Amino acid sequence: MPALQQKSANKVFNGTLTKYSFPSSALGNLEANLNVFLPSSASSSSPAPVLYYLSGLTCTEDNAAQKGNFFEAAAKEGIALVFPDTSPRGAKIEGEDESYDFGSGAGFYIDATKDPWSKHYKMYTHIVSEIPAALQEAKLPIDFSCASITGHSMGGHGALTLYLKEGDKKYKSASAFSPICHPTACPWGDKAFKGYLEGGVEEGKKHDATELIAGTKGKKLNILIDSGLGDNFYQQKQLLPEDFEAAARKAGHGEDEVQVRLQDGYDHSYFFISTYAPEHVRWHAKFLKN
Numbered sequence: 192m193p194a195l196q197q198k199s200a201n202k203v204f205n206g207t208l209t210k211y212s213f214p215s216s217a218l219g220n221l222e223a224n225l226n227v228f229l230p231s232s233a234s235s236s237s238p239a240p241v242l243y244y245l246s247g248l249t250c251t252e253d254n255a256a257q258k259g260n261f262f263e264a265a266a267k268e269g270i271a272l273v274f275p276d277t278s279p280r281g282a283k284i285e286g287e288d289e290s291y292d293f294g295s296g297a298g299f300y301i302d303a304t305k306d307p308w309s310k311h312y313k314m315y316t317h318i319v320s321e322i323p324a325a326l327q328e329a330k331l332p333i334d335f336s337c338a339s340i341t342g343h344s345m346g347g348h349g350a351l352t353l354y355l356k357e358g359d360k361k362y363k364s365a366s367a368f369s370p371i372c373h374p375t376a377c378p379w380g381d382k383a384f385k386g387y388l389e390g391g392v393e394e395g396k397k398h399d400a401t402e403l404i405a406g407t408k409g410k411k412l413n414i415l416i417d418s419g420l421g422d423n424f425y426q427q428k429q430l431l432p433e434d435f436e437a438a439a440r441k442a443g444h445g446e447d448e449v450q451v452r453l454q455d456g457y458d459h460s461y462f463f464i465s466t467y468a469p470e471h472v473r474w475h476a477k478f479l480k481n
């Protein structure tokens with residue numbers, strides 16, 4: 192695995208936010224960027240547990256780091272944060288930069304199976320395996336066996352599906368802000384799955400949180416979702432949190448395992464995320480530090 196290159200470092204809440212890049216084999220050897228926050232408490236003898244944050248459509252590794260309001264709570268709880276990018280960059284595929292909801296900035300946290308996307312668009316492997324391996328090899332003081340995952344919108348879909356697919360051996364808990372909860376039933380998911388997957392929307396069911404949670408009867412889950420009732424994408428039925436909640440209840444998960452909270456007046460923006468980010472970090476800390 193090629194070494195991480197440090198691009199910048201900033202002190203924040205006594206910890207450090209560092210931007211790295213590395214040539215990613217999952218992304219067809221394109222350069223991948225990510226931001227990593229290490230709390231001051233992290234050391235090789237006391238590595239920090241880690242919370243991954245997956246961003247939404249149009250974002251890079253910087254949006255949540257700059258506007259998400261995650262650092263103070265993570266510093267207090269002694270939790271490392273990893274902010275990956277949302278897609279490969281510069282794959283030079285025709286149509287890659289034509290729309291905000293497909294191609295660059297819109298990798299959907301799946302491994303594409305359809306040409307020409309499948310050579311570069313392997314965001315699932317990039318997040319689940321490649322990034323932890325690269326950070327581990329760089330000997331960052333992070334305990335990758337103690338990880339949880341969160342995200343926003345497309346990244347909320349990523350957080351829920353990676354958690355539901357990988358299980359508690361990989362992630363102890365999942366939370367999401369305004370997640371795309373039922374992508375096979377909304378325009379964003381329909382476009383992404385038809386574009387990236389050989390089997391289209393049918394194959395997309397493997398990457399759909401509402402479909403996945405239906406098969407979790409008897410499993411113990413730790414999921415927290417916040418979505419705003421003033422969110423234009425919620426009103427346009429891109430998010431469908433009610434479908435996810437209904438499927439969770441049908442599979443036998445009560446509020447103690449799957450909480451779906453609809454927050455009055457909040458929109459889809461980082462003003463909403465930054466309001467609830469500290470609470471999400473503290474909620475994950477219960478599972479990461481027990």
Ligand SMILES: N[C@@H](CCC(=O)N[C@@H](CSC=O)C(=O)NCC(=O)O)C(=O)O
Binds near residue numbers: 246248250343344345
């Ligand atoms: N440009 C688009 C809207 C794009 C948008 O709202 N992106 C959200 C994520 S949406 C779901 O994944 C986002 O996080 N944007 C970045 C930010 O910093 O706010 C349009 O015109 O509708």
